[in-house]
Amino acid sequence: MTNHTNTPSPLPGGPLARRTILSGALGLAGAAGLAACGSGSSGVPGQAPQTAGGAGGATGYNGPKVTLQFWNGFTGGDGPFMKKLVDQFNTEHPNIAVSMNTMQWADYYTKLPAAVTSGKGPEIGIMHVDSVPTNAARKVIQPLDDVASALKLSEADFAPVPWKAGIYNGQRYSIPLDVHPLGFFYNKSVMEKAGLDPEKPPTNADEYGAALDAMKSKGLQGHWASPFPFTGGLTVQSLIYQFGGALFSDDGSQVLWADEPGVKAMTWFQDLVKNGHSAPKIAQDADLVALENGKTAFNWNGIWTINTLGAKPGLKWGVAALPNIGGTKAAWAGSHQFVLPTLRTPDENKSTAARVFLNWISTKSIEWAKGGQVPARNSVRESPEFKALKDQAALATQIDDLHFVPPVAGIGDAMPEFDKALNLAINGGQDPAKVLGDAAGRATKILEANKKKYGG
Amino acid sequence: MSTTSGQPAPVTGRAAAAADGAVELVEEVDEPRGPGRTSGIHGSRLTPYLFLAPFLTLFTVFVLVPGLLGIWISLHNWDFLLPNKPFVGAQNYLDLFDSSSVQFESFWNSMRATGFFVLISVPFLVVLPLLLAMLLHRHFPGRTFFRAIFFAPFVLGVAVIGLMWSYLLDPSFGLVNGMLGAIGLPDDTAWTTSQPYAWISLAAVTIWWTMGFNAVIYLAGLGDIPADHYEAAELDGASSWQQLRYITIPGLRPVLVFIVITTVLASANMFGQSYLITQGGPGETTRTAIMVITDLGLTQYRMGEASAMSYVLAVFLSLVALVNFWALREKK
CATH class of the missing domain: 3.40.190.10 (Periplasmic binding protein-like II)
Known part of the structure; x- marks a missing residue:
């Protein structure tokens, strides 16, 4: 999406990119209904809790050195901001090496399912909020309720609209990074x-x-x-x-x-x-x-x-x-959300390391905001640093009036x-x-x- | 090119067939050649198959197997990631002929648009390159330079020409309207967002882009027509029109068949130009069949329906190709 939205190019971005961006409605009533659905079905009997493997991640990662693949479509002006964050993360975490792979969103959404099917998918990905349900239904990405609980993340930490939007069929599949209204x-x-x-x-x-x-x-x-x-x-x-x-x-x-x-x-x-x-x-x-x-x-x-x-x-x-x-x-509004693509051979160390990365980026999303985004995480959005970004902050006032399409x-x-x-x-x-x-x-x-x- | 080896003219026929003839020539020398003889490299029964193997492998992997798999897919509701791929028989095909189905309108609209584009682009893409090739066939200083110039656009990818022309043709800020305005012509033509200008733009861009390729094929064909035919005609007092009519065109007949068929197929497969320049608009008027099929198969993951559409399109194109062969057959 960013490749044609960040720059005024006449590229339509492809039907797929278009499709993935054109989010829309989720009335306030809908959001409430969804929240009820989300909390109510977490303990559905017979539905085995699918885990991403491992636990923890909130306190960091102390295991052997692992390499994580991180795919996204930040080909526009936002790419360098994310690259900078990843580099900083790698410097601060000697035993986790995150390797970022950026491609056009349209290619990304086509390649990811194929990569996941052949067992060559990345450990971490980004998706637009309205692509999450489709990819969840197609089992390209895995539920991550346990990630949210391990990282002690809850609705209180995020703007409610993008946070609730990560739930499909009663399970959480994504954790919001930003909203772009x-x-x-x-x-x-x-x-x-x-x-x-x-x-x-x-x-x-x-x-x-x-x-x-x-x-x-x-x-x-x-x-x-x-x-x-x-x-x-x-x-x-x-x-x-x-x-x-x-x-x-x-x-x-x-x-x-x-x-x-x-x-x-x-x-x-x-x-x-x-x-x-x-x-x-x-x-x-x-x-x-x-x-x-x-x-x-x-x-x-x-x-x-x-x-x-x-x-x-x-x-x-x-x-x-x-x-x-x-x-x-x-x-x-649209929203970039973190997802964990399905892995053919789950690896506990990698899963823990992926959570550390996800949590770290989320708290550092002020850098990301400079790329032209509103951070989804409250602690960042309400920080003086973000308020200093006058233009972004002006649009962030809309945070509770934003609408996505229903998660179907x-x-x-x-x-x-x-x-x-x-x-x-x-x-x-x-x-x-x-x-x-x-x-x-x-x-x-x-x-x-x-x-x-x-x-x- | 394969077309030149099909030339009936005796001299060039032998020259062009030299490569194929190599084996034959050896065999002719290699007498006596009994039917059961297998010794030596040339005699082995496997030889022809070994020569065919590289192509046959590629053909099998990339054409035959996907082709058959496509038929199989078209009989299902197929999403390669969903475990459930229900068999639906001919339903995907029947839907294409049922006016109440979801796909009916957009599919036939796109088929009409595709057919229309073939009609408006192919005549120009067959005739203009021929005139160009005849011009570039003459001897004049800088001939190679001009040949390169006219071929140059074909080297560019569709993304490049699509992006470039969408800037140039922009109704509000494009260079084309700017230049028209500078010489006192209307400068507010919506080249990409209104009809008939969208079709005119797409056809013109495609002609500009691919004309050089057809011209090069024609040039090769022209080079194969013996110069003495023209000399003889001139001695008999044939006008240049008569030379074109009775020597050039008949001499180019196999080349012409090749050009017409490949150009029809290329135009029927038009995708990038309208995807990038008009986004299928205004409305859905320039949404081609390939655009609809790609969208359905690769972004909506309805691969069964998309495959069925592909086969219907393929049947249409085969019919058109047959008609071409028939119309351009050698009349004895």
């Missing part, structure tokens, strides 16, 4: 040109509309609407939650994006084009390029954009939490249908209710087939 980026120079106060970006629908109109009166297109998943899809998904809707029902059995909130969200976004606030038919990433070039003022983009814009000398820009357009504060295996398969509706509405100017309805019909069939495939 959508944020509201604005070009201060363009705002000034329209007589707007660049230190007071709009925060609600009325202010937003007034700002757009003010810019229009000066011949400026205030918010370019992308017909592609990046960033149009993420924007409309955030709007759906804001209007009180969701992409899917909490159990992932129904598609809800064609309901009233979905239609309202898509219509609001489409109106940006219809009312002349956006150039029509723009290409992938043109929205961000337009902001950089001073052709537009507003863009809702991922937190990683902080580094992209920060690298442009002379560009006056700011970032804030998403304005509340629909009535409820909400934002799309294969739910990402339905997202391309949403993207098709987006393209037809924003690029093709078609009726939002109709295209969303058609897409929901196709997505429902996909979810039904998945239910059969993954056994509900």
